[in-house]
Amino acid sequence: MTRVAVNLRNIVVGADVQIPLPNGRQVTPVNLDNAASTPPFLSVLQAIERFAPWYSSIHRGQGYKSVASTEMYESGRDAIKRFVNADNIKNTVIYTKNTTESINILAHVLQQDQKTRVVLSTEMEHLANDLPWRENFFVKYIKVDEFGRLSIDDLEKKLQEYRGSVKLVTVAGASNVTGYVNPIYTIAPIAHHYGAQIHVDGAQQVPHLSFDMKPYDSPEHIDYLSFSGHKMYAPFGTGVLIGPSTVFQNTDPFLKGGGAVRLVSRQFVDWDDPPARDEAGTSNVMGVVALVAAIKELESLNMVDIRSYERRLIDHAIERLQTIRFIKLYCFQAKDEARISLISFAVEGLNHHVVAQILSDEFGIAVRSGLFCAHPYVEKLLHMSQKDIEAFRKDPHLPFPGLVRISLGLYNQLEEIDIFLDAIAKIAGSREHYREKFTPGVKLAWHG
Secondary structure, eight states: OOGGGSOOGGGBTTTTOOEEOTTSOEEOOEEOBTTTOOOOBHHHHHHHHHHGGGOOOOSSOOSHHHHHHHHHHHHHHHHHHHHHTOOTTTEEEEEESSHHHHHHHHHHHHTTSTTOOEEEEETTOOGGGTHHHHTTSEEEEEOBOTTSOBOHHHHHHHHHHTTTTEEEEEEESBOTTTOBBOOHHHHHHHHHHTTOEEEEEOTTTTTTSOOOOOOTTSTTOOSEEEEEGGGTTOOSSOEEEEEEGGGGTTSOOSSOSTTSEEEEOSSOEEEOOTTGGGOOSSOOHHHHHHHHHHHHHHHHHOHHHHHHHHHHHHHHHHHHHTTSTTEEEOSOOOTTSOBOSEEEEEETTSOHHHHHHHHHHHHOEEOEEEOTTOHHHHHHHTTOOHHHHHHHHHOTTSOOOOEEEEEOOTTOOHHHHHHHHHHHHHHHHTHHHHHHHHSTTOOOOOOO
C-alpha cells in the first residue's frame, strides 16, 4: 500500500484543528478548497524552522550565513528543474511571487520582440493567463465546446490563419473550473510545426500530476512553464517561471532595482544575466526553502500515486453528485476524461455564494464559489449573453451568477467526500428552507 493510500492528514498542518460554527458548535473542518491554496506540509514548516537560524540576505554577502543562504537559494533551481524535467543547461528558473507574476514577466519579456504580435490563448484560461497578454499583443482565443473542453481543431485552424505570426500558444495545463487536463503534448507539436512556442500555466496541473517539459529536440517540448508554491503545500509566496535562458538574456526586466544589475552609472545600466535580472529586490529565501521542501515531499509520495488516489476521490464525488436532484455539474462526466481533482456545480434555485455559505456555516465545509478568476469561461458555461453580462455590470446590487467548486488535496479522505455529499444532498432537498434561512425574502430562481 502506498503512502497516499493511507491517512495523510498528519503530513499537512491544521487539517484536524477544530473550527467554530455560527451556532457555537466546534467541528473538524472539511477543506475542499485546495485549488485556491493548500495548507502547508508539516515537512515544509520543519524545513523552514531548520533553516531559519542560518537565514541571511543572499548574494554578495561574504558572511557564513549569507553564503549558506545563497547556496540553498541557487541549488533550489536544480531541484525545481528535476521535478519538471527541465533542461539543466538551456533552461533558467526565475523565482517569482506566484503564477500570475510569472506570466506577467513572460508577457513583458516577449513583447519586447517586435515580431511577437499574435498570441493564442484559450477560452478556458484563468485571468492570470489572459489579461497579461491583452495590452501588447493581438490575442485570439481557442474555442471550447459545450462542456468547456478545448478544441484542438480550432487551435490548428487559428495557427493556419495566422501562419508565421503566432509567437506563442499559452494554455492552462488544467482548468481551475472544470478540472479538465489539456493535451499539452498534442498541442506542443502542433504549435512548433507552425513556428510558435508553447507556455503552460501549470498552477493547477503541477501539484497533481507528474510534469515533464521534455527535451529540447522533442516536438512535445514545453518552452515555458509557470506554477505556484501555494497550490502545492508551500504557501509562502513563491512561484516560478521556467524558460530558455537566451530569451531573457537581452531584455529589460519587469521589475527594476538592486539585485538585477551588473553595473550602473548615471549614463548606463548593465543588467545582470538571467535569472538575476528578473529577480530584483530582496529575494524570498524562505519561500524557496518551502517550495523545495514541498517538492521533496511530493516526490517521496510519488506523483503517479497522488494522481491515482485523488482521481478515485473525485470520481466518487462526481458519480454521487450525478444522482442528486437539482444539482447540475459543469463538466463532461466520462470516467476516462483526463482531469484533476476538482469539479464545479450549481444547485438549482440557490445562488452559488449562498450554497458556499450554507456549507460553511451549517457543516464546516470549505468550498469556493463565484467565477474563479476565469470570468469569460464561466460566463460561457452558464450561457450568459453579452447583454446579460452588461446588466450585471451596470447593477452591482444584482447577485452575479457563478458556480460552486470543490477541489481536493492528497490529504482529503473518502469519508470527507461523503460528508460533503450528504450535506449537499440535504441542501438540494431542502432548498426552500435554506433559501429562507440564508436569503429571506428572495424568490427561488434557477440561475444555471
